[in-house]
Amino acid sequence: MENDQDKVLDEVTSGEYKYGFVTDIETDVIPAGLNEDVVRLISSKKEEPEWLLEFRLKAFRHWQTMKMPQWANLKIPEIHYQDIIFYAAPRQKIAPSSLSDVDPELLRTFDKLGIPLEEQKHLTGVAVDAVMDSISVKTTFRETLAEMGIIFCSFSEAVKEHPTLVQKYLASVVPHTDNFFATLNSAVFSDGSFCYIPKGVRCPMELSTYFRINASNTGQFERTLLIADEESYVSYLEGCTAPMRDENQLHAAVVEIVAERGAEVKYSTVQNWYPGDKEGKGGIFNFVTKRGLCKGDDSKISWTQVETGSAVTWKYPSCILRGDNSIGEFYSVAVTNNHQQADTGTKMIHIGKNTRSTIVSKGISAGFGQNSYRGLVKVLKKAQGARNFSQCDSLLLGDKCGAHTFPYIEVDNPSAIVEHEATTSRIGEDQIFYCNQRGISTEDAIGLIVNGYAREVINKLPMEFAVEAQKLLQISLEGSVG
Amino acid sequence: MKNDFLLQIKELKASIDNKEILKGLNLEVKPGEIHAIMGPNGSGKSTLASVLTGREIATVTHGTVTFEGRNLLEMSPEERAREGIFLSFQYPIEIPGVSMVNFMKTAINEQRKHRGQDPLSASEFLRQMREKKELVEIDSALTNRSVNEGFSGGEKKKNEIFQMAMLEPRLALLDETDSGLDIDALRIVANGVNKIRRPDTSVIVITHYQRLLDYIVPDHVHVLYDGRIVRSAGPELALELEERGYDWIRKEAEVSAESWTTGQK
Numbered sequence: 105m106e107n108d109q110d111k112v113l114d115e116v117t118s119g120e121y122k123y124g125f126v127t128d129i130e131t132d133v134i135p136a137g138l139n140e141d142v143v144r145l146i147s148s149k150k151e152e153p154e155w156l157l158e159f160r161l162k163a164f165r166h167w168q169t170m171k172m173p174q175w176a177n178l179k180i181p182e183i184h185y186q187d188i189i190f191y192a193a194p195r196q197k198i199a200p201s202s203l204s205d206v207d208p209e210l211l212r213t214f215d216k217l218g219i220p221l222e223e224q225k226h227l228t229g230v231a232v233d234a235v236m237d238s239i240s241v242k243t244t245f246r247e248t249l250a251e252m253g254i255i256f257c258s259f260s261e262a263v264k265e266h267p268t269l270v271q272k273y274l275a276s277v278v279p280h281t282d283n284f285f286a287t288l289n290s291a292v293f294s295d296g297s298f299c300y301i302p303k304g305v306r307c308p309m310e311l312s313t314y315f316r317i318n319a320s321n322t323g324q325f326e327r328t329l330l331i332a333d334e335e336s337y338v339s340y341l342e343g344c345t346a347p348m349r350d351e352n353q354l355h356a357a358v359v360e361i362v363a364e365r366g367a368e369v370k371y372s373t374v375q376n377w378y379p380g381d382k383e384g385k386g387g388i389f390n391f392v393t394k395r396g397l398c399k400g401d402d403s404k405i406s407w408t409q410v411e412t413g414s415a416v417t418w419k420y421p422s423c424i425l426r427g428d429n430s431i432g433e434f435y436s437v438a439v440t441n442n443h444q445q446a447d448t449g450t451k452m453i454h455i456g457k458n459t460r461s462t463i464v465s466k467g468i469s470a471g472f473g474q475n476s477y478r479g480l481v482k483v484l485k486k487a488q489g490a491r492n493f494s495q496c497d498s499l500l501l502g503d504k505c506g507a508h509t510f511p512y513i514e515v516d517n518p519s520a521i522v523e524h525e526a527t528t529s530r531i532g533e534d535q536i537f538y539c540n541q542r543g544i545s546t547e548d549a550i551g552l553i554v555n556g557y558a559r560e561v562i563n564k565l566p567m568e569f570a571v572e573a574q575k576l577l578q579i580s581l582e583g584s585v586g
Numbered sequence: 587m588k589n590d591f592l593l594q595i596k597e598l599k600a601s602i603d604n605k606e607i608l609k610g611l612n613l614e615v616k617p618g619e620i621h622a623i624m625g626p627n628g629s630g631k632s633t634l635a636s637v638l639t640g641r642e643i644a645t646v647t648h649g650t651v652t653f654e655g656r657n658l659l660e661m662s663p664e665e666r667a668r669e670g671i672f673l674s675f676q677y678p679i680e681i682p683g684v685s686m687v688n689f690m691k692t693a694i695n696e697q698r699k700h701r702g703q704d705p706l707s708a709s710e711f712l713r714q715m716r717e718k719k720e721l722v723e724i725d726s727a728l729t730n731r732s733v734n735e736g737f738s739g740g741e742k743k744k745n746e747i748f749q750m751a752m753l754e755p756r757l758a759l760l761d762e763t764d765s766g767l768d769i770d771a772l773r774i775v776a777n778g779v780n781k782i783r784r785p786d787t788s789v790i791v792i793t794h795y796q797r798l799l800d801y802i803v804p805d806h807v808h809v810l811y812d813g814r815i816v817r818s819a820g821p822e823l824a825l826e827l828e829e830r831g832y833d834w835i836r837k838e839a840e841v842s843a844e845s846w847t848t849g850q851k
């Protein structure tokens with residue numbers, strides 16, 4: 105068994121990252137390094153208005169006074185910011201008006217990633233914004249959505265076409281001073297998606313952004329802003345991949361969500377950045393700030409994430425429950441295999457009355473992977489009747505990996521009910537054998553068991569992506585029982 | 587020469603943690619035959635099931651096992667299962683979060699793939715589930731749950747027989763499937779086994795009690811004692827054991843072992 109499993113483990117972990125190819129395309133790159141001129145250059149390349157440049161500069165100046173946070177349970181080698189390229193764009197018109205303006209090589213790339221940009225080819229009911237390196241390549245179904253008043257476009261276009269909306273909401277949830285990586289993002293963010301759902305509109309299709317890092321030595325700093333006006337609904341999904349490279353690449357994104365009264369936003373992530381090789385060489389540093397504001401009464405924001413990629417993940421999608429009766433949810437599966445590390449979780453800040461939050465976190469560690477859950481449930485004085493339920497489970501495959509849980513609970517209102525449950529389990533040899541005895545191979549058995557373990561979270565994903573996520577889980581873990 | 591045995595075990599020796607458990611075991615099973623294996627606790631009955639199904643806790647040190655003329659010991663556990671060897675576990679395992687439906691569908695389709703057949707359609711699969719559930723009188727609610735999770739002891743045993751019904755094995759090993767069952771469940775499980783069996787299905791029933799053999803009538807009864815089959819006879823042997831216990835077997839076995847060792851000297 106030992107030997108067999110080792111063999112399977114070897115096979116599976118020897119670089120089976122499916123998305124590790126590089127697209128050979130002419131890229132507009134600025135010199136490496138970061139200073140005020142670079143910030144100005146990025147802004148001018150994007151032909152931005154003055155107020156946005158001011159915002160960037162303010163952030164940059166603040167960032168220079170900050171230090172990288174050390175509190176996470178992560179071992180991160182020093183990042184040399186002067187060696188990073190902060191802007192790289194496939195050479196093409198910033199906003200191609202039709203598909204024929206998009207470089208065929210780019211179309212082929214996204215095709216290969218399973219994200220065809222031709223609308224008729226795409227999964228029905230999913231609109232995609234495809235972002236490569238620093239810019240958005242193409243947004244599908246824009247016109248169809250526009251008929252309902254829904255704005256779905258790249259962030260750069262939104263700045264041009266809907267400046268008042270952007271100005272009103274940008275940094276309203278994640279201020280430019282928020283944290284080291286969010287502040288860095290505020291200074292140098294390149295592209296991302298922008299979405300606005302008007303009052304009373306139920307968005308009829310899944311909106312999604314697909315992020316692709318292609319150029320080497322670059323960082324990716326996308327910024328996404330999602331606004332759900334009163335009584336509206338939207339389900340949003342993001343996916344990400346990157347080529348296999350020996351050096352680490354930095355990805356520091358910011359996502360802000362605003363839900364007005366009665367609005368509901370479902371935000372799902374399938375994160376599959378290149379995790380590095382078996383020895384822990386290369387891979388993406390994924391330092392992301394995601395936060396949603398339940399601004400109005402009866403609003404709801406739900407985060408679902410399946411995190412299988414990245415060398416290091418540092419990410420805490422959070423909800424600020426300001427409106428009365430507002431609801432925040434966080435469903436997470438995080439996988440760390442080989443030498444991957446993840447420190448991830450959420451913050452639920454209860455401000456309004458009768459606010460409710462649910463946290464379901466499923467960590468899966470294999471190889472030498474280290475997986476930490478870090479979560480804060482904070483109930484403020486006025487949050488009469490607030491409720492939280494947290495469930496944090498860890499699954500260990502093998503004995504060289506680790507799982508850690510750091511729950512923080514701060515309650516200032518005596519009527520609040522906060523519950524926390526945690527479990528740790530292992531996949532047993534006897535479970536695998538039971539499957540084997542029914543004709544199921546060890547690899548498939550692990551897939552079944554892991555997907556069973558993660559089912560509660562996977563079920564929260566939109567149908568089309570649940571299947572994809574299941575496969576991804578299996579691929580990232582196959583054979584790793586020792 | 588045509589080999590008309592489904593399973594042939596010759597001089598099998600196997601150890602767990604370097605302790606010899608099976609000490610030269612012989613057994614031959616023809617298609618369609620029912621064999622009962624009885625014997626005191628710790629005599630090696632479950633170890634035999636482990637060896638036959640390829641569980642690695644037991645290491646084979648000597649002897650051969652052939653299944654339909656092929657060397658069984660060279661096959662992986664899943665390959666043996668796909669070839670039609672089924673074990674009803676003495677202690678079925680719980681797999682939280684994995685639905686019975688998903689589990690069974692995966693198992694069946696692996697078996698079909700092995701035989702070069704296409705996967706079952708969802709509707710055909712569900713039809714078979716329904717049909718087999720009725721056969722073994724298992725509650726629908728159970729098959730809607732995760733594999734064995736929170737099942738009572740008796741429910742787990744029934745679930746094993748349900749899986750056997752779904753997989754239609756060539757050789758079924760029932761390791762104390764009767765223990766922990768109430769009278770009704772015993773009847774249902776035993777009749778289930780009879781209904782599932784096709785004329786060429788062979789069964790090895792491991793049990794401590796005659797009562798199961800009232801329903802599943804064996805062609806041969808063997809007594810496994812201290813890693814060897816020390817006595818084989820027809821169904822009457824089970825009745826005799828029920829009456830007399832194992833003491834007389836023990837004495838006989840010891841005498842023969844002694845005479846053997848004396849003979850060596």
Ligand SMILES: Nc1ncnc2c1ncn2[C@@H]1O[C@H](COP(=O)(O)OP(=O)(O)OP(=O)(O)O)[C@@H](O)[C@H]1O
Nearest residue numbers: 602603607625626627628629630631632633634643
């Ligand atoms: N995993 C194990 N590790 C160590 N010893 C074991 C293990 N499994 C079985 N044994 C030992 O092997 C011997 C045979 O056990 P086995 O389970 O085959 O007996 P059995 O005939 O099935 O008994 P029972 O009637 O109680 O089920 C026993 O002495 C037992 O303690």
Ligand SMILES: [Mg+2]
Nearest residue numbers: 631632676761
């Ligand atoms: Mg036993």
